[in-house]
Amino acid sequence: MKFKKVIAVSLLGVFSLGVFSQKKEVKISSEKITENIYMLQGQGGNIGIFVGKEGVFMIDDQFAPLTDKITSKIKEITDKPIKYLVNTHWHGDHTGGNENLKKEGVLIFSQENVRKRMSMDQVIKGKNKKAAPKEALPVITFSKDMMFHIDDEDILVSHVHNAHTDGDSHVYFLNSNVIHMGDTYFQGKFPFIDIETGGSIDGYIASIGKVLMLADDKTKIIPGHRSISNKKELQIYKSMLVTLRSRVQEALNEGKSFDEVSKDSNITKEYKDEYGAWFISAKKFRETIYKSLKDKK
Incomplete structure (x- = not known):
């Protein structure tokens, strides 16, 4: 497979619209987590793969122009074909390779809202996102949970409500004690919560709480x-999120406006440097929480 170049865009565009950037050459790296489970990184969401005796179970697939590189990296790990793909949510940096992989015979699964979101035009942060082609859509969808039983591994794919979006799933490898959280966890930084497509601060916190109930001290x-x-x-x-949610809720209770919360750096003062120095700034996250809580009323 060979893919056309596209115009470079900002980091915001990469995450919110799923647009691929070629400002620099993207390299795909792999990290071994257990004997059969690996994490791949390149540009976009982290990919998880489980290597079974007859094939590969894959979680998310980044952008379409990276498919050749991603599949080449997987071939360095195993000569088994990719058989199954789960999309943790609908954003393009997690689903962009769907069409390419489907053409190779990969069976794609997702929560039902993922297919719905991909099937229609969307507006994210004021930008238009066209519907994905039919060839890129998940083939099998579920509403709440589904199980895969591959060799000696039981894999629970579980929907979490209104967290990062309205179609998020966790993927829990029960026997290997590994959990892929998709974008319901931006490790070490403020998360992007896509309120326009069903995300919420309360759902995001609840999603993390669900994983904490499943995890132990050895969980990856x-x-x-x-x-x-x-x-x-x-x-x-989670403690950081709960604290900030509480502070913004207090500001709402006091009748403070969106602009007042947006400008109030005291709300995020002790978290700004550690969590804000990346994609979502402290100011942007205060605004997200405010909008999410205000929408509840």
């Missing part, structure tokens, strides 16, 4: 972006 956690994590880090992350 694959976030949607950045580095492999663990239960202790996730607990700290």
Whole structure:
């Protein structure tokens, strides 16, 4: 497969619209987590793969122009074909390779809202996102949960409600004690919560709480972006989110406006440097929480 170049865009465009950037050459790296599970990184969401006796179970697939590189990296790990692909949500940096992989015979699964979102035009942060072609859509969808039983591994794909979007799933490898959280976890940084397509701060916190109930001190956690994590880090992350949600709710209760919360750096003061120095700034995250809580009323 060979793919056309596209225009380089900002980091915001990469995450919110799923647009591929070629400002620099993208290299795909792999990190071995267990004997059969790996995390691949390149540009876009973290990819998870489980290598079975007869084929590969894959989680997310980044952007279409990277498919050749991604499949080449997988071939360095195993000569088994990719058989199954789960999309953790609908954003293009996690689903962009769907059409390419489907042409190779890969069977694609997702929560039902993922297919719905991909099937229609969307507006994200004021930008238009065209519907994906039919060839890129998941073939099998579910509403709540589904199980895969591959060799000696049981894999639970579980929907979490209104977290990063309205179609997020966690993928839990029960026997290997590994959980892929998709974009319901941006390890070490403020998360992007896509309110326009069903995300919410309350759902995001609840999603993390669900993983914390499943995890133990030995669980390996694959976030949607950045580095492999663990239960202790996730607990700290949840505490940060709960604290900021509480502060913004207090501001709402006091009748403060969107602009007042947006400008109030005291809300995020002790978290700004550590969590804000990446994709979502402290100011942007205050605004996201405000909008999410205001929408509840």
